[in-house]
Amino acid sequence: MAEAQNIPVGSTTAGQIAVAAESTVATRMSAPPSFDVADFPVPHGREEEWRFTPLERLRGLHDGTATATGEGVKVDVQAPEGVTVETVGRDDARLGRAGAPVDRIAAQAYSAFEKASVVTVPKETVLAEPVRIAVHGQGGTAYGHQVIELGAFAEAVVVIDHTGDAVLAANVDYLLGDGAKLTVVSVQDWDDKSVHVAQHNARIGRDASFKSVVVTFGGDLVRLHPRVTYAGPGGEAELIGLYFTDSGQHQEHRLFVDHNTPHCKSNVVYKGALQGEDAHAVWIGDVLIEAKAEGTDTYEMNRNLVLTDGARVDSVPNLEIETGEIVGAGHASATGRFDDEQLFYLMARGIPEQDARRLVVRGFFAELVQQIGVADIEARLIEKIEAELEATV
């Protein structure tokens, strides 16, 4: 089911479907999940989970040398009526229930944060307006923790907007009660120098549906790790991602869907465009179907569009199946390039060069943009794509 086509120079696409008695997704991590940073060795760069990440650009988040500064990052939560917003201390029992840190930086964030924000949507509450969480970097270093919890049959859209200049490591927990519906849009619109490493843990209740939209444009280094587990049968996860990786940027999206419960669904679609020297995008898509997860239906896909020379893509889908009693499982990864021949073809039909590029990139992202479902984010996204294209080619 794996497909790979039009692989340009400087990209890798590797995929595998493994049928195994024991999960290698778990065992190829350097250490078992833990809330304590001391349980993880300092990475040296050759570990499976770190081999694509330029450690020297992590500003010390990985080796304990990054110290939080007072007003590093400002978090502002705007929520419609009916939503509870709290700032809590480290000992609050509601933290960390969606999943434990799986790597050194996530554990560092969990070991170092001082205040967490907890957003609670009570059961059966359906929000008409999104909850908006503005995370704004003010030039400092910070460790963060956020919890978004939806009670049974609650419905909410949450937009987490990252802007400014920061070095930030964080964990975000999404807890969905039975039958709850949560859409989370995480926008990484950082200034050029920012470093952002985060683990997202979603725990999806019985018959609940979770939609994660990750939009990454900015930053020097962004490494996000959205993870999904199911707390009961009938859960659905839709993970959508868009990234536009510019010259010099490292944008890494590592996904893990753990089908640990029967009759759940997951669908992962990430698309990225790259342009410029040393633009580097990494996509790791791990899906594990555990032996007990009969009736699983999963598909994951990554598409990359390389607009110029000098950019690099590493795309690694990995599907691990421990039971054959499933509805469907598949993955696909393809990296194509917008090359001189395509440009010539479009221009030979009268279309100016800049318009030709815009046409291709817009078309590439269009189907995903339409799925976001938050109008102002869609509009901003299209604006951003335009601006990126105008900037430098």
Add this chain to the structure above:
Amino acid sequence: MATLEIRDLHVTVEADNATKEILKGVDLTVKQGETHAIMGPNGSGKSTLAYSLAGHPKYTITSGTVLLDGEDVLEMSVDERARAGLFLAMQYPVEVPGVSVSNFLRTSATAIRGEAPKLRTWVKEVKETMERLHMDPSFAERNVNEGFSGGEKKRHEILQLELLKPKIAILDETDSGLDVDALRIVSEGVNRVRETGQVGTLLITHYTRILRYIKPDHVHVFAGGRIVESGGPELADKLENEGYEAYTKGGASE
């Protein structure tokens, strides 16, 4: 009346770290309403002529002139040439991922016509033209040339020709790889455009087969990077019977 004038055109290409001259002095005048067939053996430079006229960056013009209604075509960028009225139907149209045929056609028509075509009439125009080319309506939603069969690619090229209504159409081996049915459908499309009398057609082909459907006014034999003989339709008959041997042996070609 639109006229394309090619004078003493010399073109080189870089290959294996060497510069190779492919076109060695091409002279040709194509007027609106006329159809010229350029026939020649493989490697004679026919396609180089087509791509050089369209402005492909791979080819370097070392001397000569190309004028369209007195305007210097060689000074224009690829898109400017298209907007000036040159159209190249390509032998190997490329796939453009992420761009649907309908979006592509509309963007192109907007660029060529200088304004966006009115949506209602445009949809009708596209639909009818596609029907005449025996193209399924679902075609419009597919990505440009992605997964198209050889015949579909050529029909898509002719669809563009019909919609963009150029002054000069260069058809680069549009007949290659087509079965008889597809060849007939494609030829009918070309003939519809020719019948308007508004287009000058430069039909580049290796085979005489397409000339049964598209009747040229002039036939030129291309060999060794230049036109070595010109005549009327009877020249095609001669080629049909005798092949290119006479032109390739005498040192005209390399």
